[in-house]
Amino acid sequence: MIQATGLARSFFTGRRAGRAEVKAVSGVDISVAEGEIVGFLGPNGAGKTTTLRMLTTLLTPTAGHATVAGYDLATEPVKVRQAIGYVSQSGSTSSQAIAGSEIVDHGMLYGISKQQATTRGRELFDQLDLDGMWNRPTKTLSGGQRRRLDIAMGLVHDPKLVFLDEPTTGLDPQARANLWTHISDLRTKRGSTVFLTTHYLDEADALCDRIMVIDHGVIVASDTPNQLKRQVSGDLVSLTVTSEEDVARAAATLATVAEGDVATDGLLVSARVRDGGVAMPDLLRALDAAGASLESIEVRRPTLDDVFLTMTGRSLRESE
Amino acid sequence: MKFFRETGIIFRRQLRLTLREPQWIVIGLLQPALYLVLFGPLLEPLSRQLGAANAYTLFVPGLLVQLAVFGALFVGFGLIGEYRDGVIEAERVTPASRTALLLGRVLKDMLQMAIQGAILIGLGFAFGLRGSAVGIIVGFILAVVLTGSIAAAGYALALTVKTEDALAAVANGVSLPLILLSGILLPMSIAPLWLQRVSDLVPVKHIVTGIRDLFTGDIFSWGPFWAIFWTIILVVAGVWIGTRTFRRQNA
The missing domain is CATH 3.30.70.100 (Alpha-Beta Plaits)
Structure with missing residues (x-):
């Protein structure tokens, strides 16, 4: 599903004399098979989100090469976008908008008809325990509901590969546990491949088949949670x-x-x-x-x- | 086809969001309307000295452009809110054209300005605006198109500064000299020569002058020509800058 080699991204800070290169991600190799749930674990600032934004076409890598969902990241970004779902940390719906119309519009941007988007949206609301939220302004939703709405937004076009960026950050323990069930359902009920970032160890442990540990822009380990723990x-x-x-x-x-x-x-x-x-x-x-x-x-x-x-x-x- | 469909989706979404808070349309119209009601009558006795038979053919075009410039420079506030909510990023991971993401928004701003502008011209008539019907329509269209240009630039600005505070500072900093130098309240023809020369550098001034000519029926002359010329230049520049920003990666 994902094959990346030497993916890197550096930023420049300062101007002229004070100009310095900051390596946010310095060459990561990632390989994710179909049907896997892979966790990307690391502290804040380790390069998780930067890597994710590169894999989702939002950021062009400064070096390296990757195919995502079967398409080349550099030459076929539009096909990559069509095939993946991305649930970002910062949300996806306007606070002023109505939940149902946001998901329908989002689906339509993927090229599916209004009717189809409505049907898919309703199904997802049902699956993600958002019944009765269709006509609600998104600002009246709880944190957990809003996050589930974001996930529904990312799934409306039925992607084979789903990226979740820190899906449970800022949620209370109950909402987190509830969301974990929904995330494992992505694979068991929909057959999706899931790539998620987290800085919670228990989350990576509970959800993932495999964990990649990233620190200072480099992958320092990649294995099953149990194998990793055995290394200690x-x-x-x-x-x-x-x-x-x-x-x-x-x-x-x-x-x-x-x-x-x-x-x-x-x-x-x-x-x-x-x-x-x-x-x-x-x-x-x-x-x-x-x-x-x-x-x-x-x-x-x-x-x-x-x-x-x-x-x-x-x-x-x-x-x- | 795909592009128009995507533009339409964004346009309708933006329109729906605006209609959920219609008070902003009214507030946006309030300022030019107040100018018309409270400042317009002061111009009436002066209109002969300013070289106009009808004070309102002088004043309404200025207010129309003010509505376009002021309204559109501040469209970025809504965009920053959307950016913070993650909407822009979510739209950018869809296969939709980046130009469509911008244009759908710009078209909504043009429609909103068209409605406000029509109300303003209607109010103008009530106060005694008389002029060439064709000229008024063409001038009105120019102002609406100008809105598109400034709105596109306003979105680019918003995505660049990313905070409301910075946007307010920049937008205010730009709009005040722009309003003063484009002769919106009083025509620049009564200004001393140095001020006229400075104002010649401001494209919006030529648009205001051109629309004034159009309103008085002076349609086939240099004024309207330059107004159309500059409007086209600004639209191309605005859409180009806007699309570039929507395409850019860290936006």
């Missing part, structure tokens, strides 16, 4: 000890089973331990023998945040 060695075991004297004892004991260094922070001692659950009974006995008394113990499976931290040396949350 071991589960995180965190011990909270009862007093200062216990810290050293607990750290020494934990070091015997740890994969890497043991970190201490106040009364908290933590390290990565392979198969944390299995190691636990022995670890507890050893801690007891060493005379370290514990307040609490926690074993956590690696998250994509840990993956991101391992690959980039930064936490996704810090960079937000």
Whole structure:
């Protein structure tokens, strides 16, 4: 569905003497197969939206080559536009307009008849739980409804490939969970290929078959969520000890089973331990023998945040 | 065919949006109407000195052009709102022609100005405007076409500055000297020579002068010729700049 090689985009800032080239995206290779749901994960400013805007013909790459939905990005942009749906971060409907007429007009711009656009629009409103919103001004819709309307707008011409740019940013948890169902339905019920960007790890984890991690304009990893998590060695075991004297004892004991260094922070001692659950009974006995008394113990499976931290040396949350 | 269909879709959408808030059409008309009612009578006793038999053949063409220039320079405000709502980007990922995206909007502005202009001329008649019917119609058409040119440029400006504050500053900065130098309130013929020379550099002045000639029935003369000439130049330039901006990537 998408084949991109060396796709890059740089901007120039400043004038004359102060003129500097800023590489927003410096050469990414992307390959997405039909029927896949692929997540593009990275902090703000990593180059997600720039890449997406290149793949949707809105921005011409300064280097590289790509075919999207079977058409060449550079020579057949109009055919690419006809074949893809794009749901941008900033919305797609005027606040003053009526929801139903916006989707009909949008469909007509794709060359389908008014009648066809109305039928398709009504169907999509039905599928995306927007019943009764057809005659409503869009400004009276809730955040989640407005976002679903944007998705309906992007689907009105029945595209094979759908791009979603940060689809759940700014939504409350319930609306997010609800939208996730709709996004997975895109594939299961419509057979669409989905390419989405997000800076939420749980979102990428819950929705995507495959995740590409982008940082500073470069793809640093591309794999299934589980494989990515496996790259982080071991589960995180965190011990909270009862007093200062216990810290050293607990750290020494934990070091015997740890994969890497043991970190201490106040009364908290933590390290990565392979198969944390299995190691636990022995670890507890050893801690007891060493005379370290514990307040609490926690074993956590690696998250994509840990993956991101391992690959980039930064936490996704810090960079937000 | 495809192009006209797309232009039509955008035109109808814009018209529908405007009709949802008809108060703006009235507010846009209010300023020239106030000028006509509150300033027009002051010109009546002066009209002989200004070289016109009828004060309103002098004044109504000016107001018509003012309506065109002022109305159209500010169309960008609506566009910035749409830009912020993501509408422009959403339209640009459709296969529709970029010129159609612009032209549909411009045509709506021309229709809106035509309605306001017709009302203004009607009011003019009520106050005592008398002139050549053909000339008035041709002058009216010129003003409507001029609206198209300025609106296209106004959209290009809006997509370039992207914020209402900057647009207001630029539009006000441009419109005030434009209004003063194009002899909209008083003809530039009574100005000192240096001021006349400066105003000669302003295309809109020639359009105002030409429309005045048309209103008095002086149809086949240089005034209307230059008015038509400059209107065509401005339309071509406006649509070119506008399309270029709609096509441009970071717009």
